[in-house]
Amino acid sequence: MKTLHPGLQAHLEGDVTTVCMVWIVTRADGERLGFTDHDRPLTVRGVTCEPETGFSAGAAEASLGLGGDISDVSGALASDRIADADIERGLYDGADVALYLVDWQAPETATLLRRFHVGEIVREGPAFRAELRSLSAALDQPRGRYFTRQCDAALGDARCGFDLAGTPGFSDAGTVAATDDARVVDLGGIAPFADRWYDHGTLRFDTGARAGDLLAVQTVRPLEAGQVRVALREPVGVAPAIGDQATLMAGCDKRFETCKARFGNHLNFRGFPHMPGDDRALGYLRQDDVFDGGPLVP
Numbered sequence: 001m002k003t004l005h006p007g008l009q010a011h012l013e014g015d016v017t018t019v020c021m022v023w024i025v026t027r028a029d030g031e032r033l034g035f036t037d038h039d040r041p042l043t044v045r046g047v048t049c050e051p052e053t054g055f056s057a058g059a060a061e062a063s064l065g066l067g068g069d070i071s072d073v074s075g076a077l078a079s080d081r082i083a084d085a086d087i088e089r090g091l092y093d094g095a096d097v098a099l100y101l102v103d104w105q106a107p108e109t110a111t112l113l114r115r116f117h118v119g120e121i122v123r124e125g126p127a128f129r130a131e132l133r134s135l136s137a138a139l140d141q142p143r144g145r146y147f148t149r150q151c152d153a154a155l156g157d158a159r160c161g162f163d164l165a166g167t168p169g170f171s172d173a174g175t176v177a178a179t180d181d182a183r184v185v186d187l188g189g190i191a192p193f194a195d196r197w198y199d200h201g202t203l204r205f206d207t208g209a210r211a212g213d214l215l216a217v218q219t220v221r222p223l224e225a226g227q228v229r230v231a232l233r234e235p236v237g238v239a240p241a242i243g244d245q246a247t248l249m250a251g252c253d254k255r256f257e258t259c260k261a262r263f264g265n266h267l268n269f270r271g272f273p274h275m276p277g278d279d280r281a282l283g284y285l286r287q288d289d290v291f292d293g294g295p296l297v298p
Contacts, residue, residue: 007109008101018105022049025118026096033081036102044100044110050081088237089213092118097132150254153270155201161268170250173206174228176240183218183232185240190228190248193220201251203230208244217251 004012011017020038024047027033034049036042042049086092097116103109116132145152156164164170174189185203198220205213216233223229230248240246252258256273260266 002111002113004101004111005109007106008103008111011103011106011109018103020102020104022100022102022110024049024098024100025092026098027086027091028093028095029091031091038102038104040104042102042104042107044102044107045098085209085238087121089210092121092130094118147272147275149256149271149273149275151252151256151259151269151271152254153268155252156249159268159270160265162263162265164249171247173245173247176208176242176244176246177227178242179236179239183235185230185232185236185246186223186227187230187246187248188225188227190226192222197250198228198230198248199251200253202249203232204247204249205240206245206247208241209238210240210244217248220248 008019012019020036020042022034022036022038022042022044024045025033025035032047034042034044034047036044036049036051038049038051040051042051095118097118099113099116100110101113102111115135117135117137119131119133119137121130151160153159156162172190172193174187176185177188178186196219198217201217201220203215203217205211205215215236218231218233220231221229228248250262252263254271256266256269256271259269
C-alpha cells in the first residue's frame with residue numbers, strides 16, 4: 001500500500017484538489033530533467049520541472065507479484081532539454097524515471113508513486129514514444145550463457161582478451177568523406193585491407209558531434225580514390241560532419257576458425273565449437289562415419 005506525504009493525504013481528503021503528475025528523468029550521464037503536465041514550472045526534489053513539454057502518459061498497470069509492468073510516455077520534442085542528438089546517442093536508454101503525484105500549491109508534499117527504466121524508444125517523425133519498464137521487469141531478462149558453437153564474447157572485451165587497439169593491423173584511422181544519413185558512411189585514408197577484414201567490426205567517431213560514439217559495422221567495401229564504404233547495422237542518426245576523424249576496427253564473425261586463423265586467440269574462444277549438433281544426434285550411422293572422439297572443428 002502506498003504511503004502518501006501527510007500534507008498530500010490531507011489535501012486529497014478535501015473537497016477540491018490541485019494535483020498534477022511530475023516525471024523526473026535521470027539520464028545515463030547523470031543529468032536530471034523534470035517534466036510536468038501542469039501549466040507552470042514546479043520545483044520537485046530540487047529539480048525544476050518544465051510545463052507543457054508535450055509529454056502525455058499512457059495507461060499504466062500495476063500487478064501483484066514480480067511480473068514486469070510496462071507503460072509508456074509519449075510527446076513531441078517541445079523541450080529544448082530533450083535534444084534529438086541525445087536520444088540518438090542513447091543517453092536516455094535505461095534512464096531512471098521517477099513518477100510523482102504533486103500538489104502544485106505545495107510541491108514539497110510530492111509523493112513518489114512509481115519508478116521505471118526507459119526501454120525501447122520509438123521515433124515517430126518529430127515526436128517519440130518511450131517504453132517505461134518497472135524495476136521488476138529486470139527479472140524477465142535472460143541470465144547466464146547459451147551453449148552455442150559461436151563465441152558469445154565481444155571482440156576486444158575482457159572475456160575475449162584480444163588487444164584490438166594495441167595490435168597493429170587491426171584498426172585504422174580515417175576521415176569522414178560522405179554520409180547518406182541512413183546506414184552508410186564513406187571514409188578516406190583507410191589503408192588497403194583483406195577481404196571482409198572489417199565486416200562485423202566497429203566504427204568509432206573520434207572528433208565532432210559524434211565523438212566517442214561506437215557504431216556496429218555490417219560490411220566495409222573499398223571504393224575509388226582510396227575511400228571505403230562502411231555499411232552500418234543501424235541508422236547513423238545524427239550525421240557526422242565531413243572531415244570528422246573516425247577509427248575503423250576489425251570484426252569477428254564469432255566462428256572458431258576465424259578466432260584461430262585471424263586473431264590467434266582460440267584459447268580464449270567463448271563458444272563450444274566441438275559440441276555435436278542436431279544432425280549428429282538424430283543422424284543414422286553410416287559405414288564411412290568417424291566416431292573416434294576427435295574434434296569436430298580442427
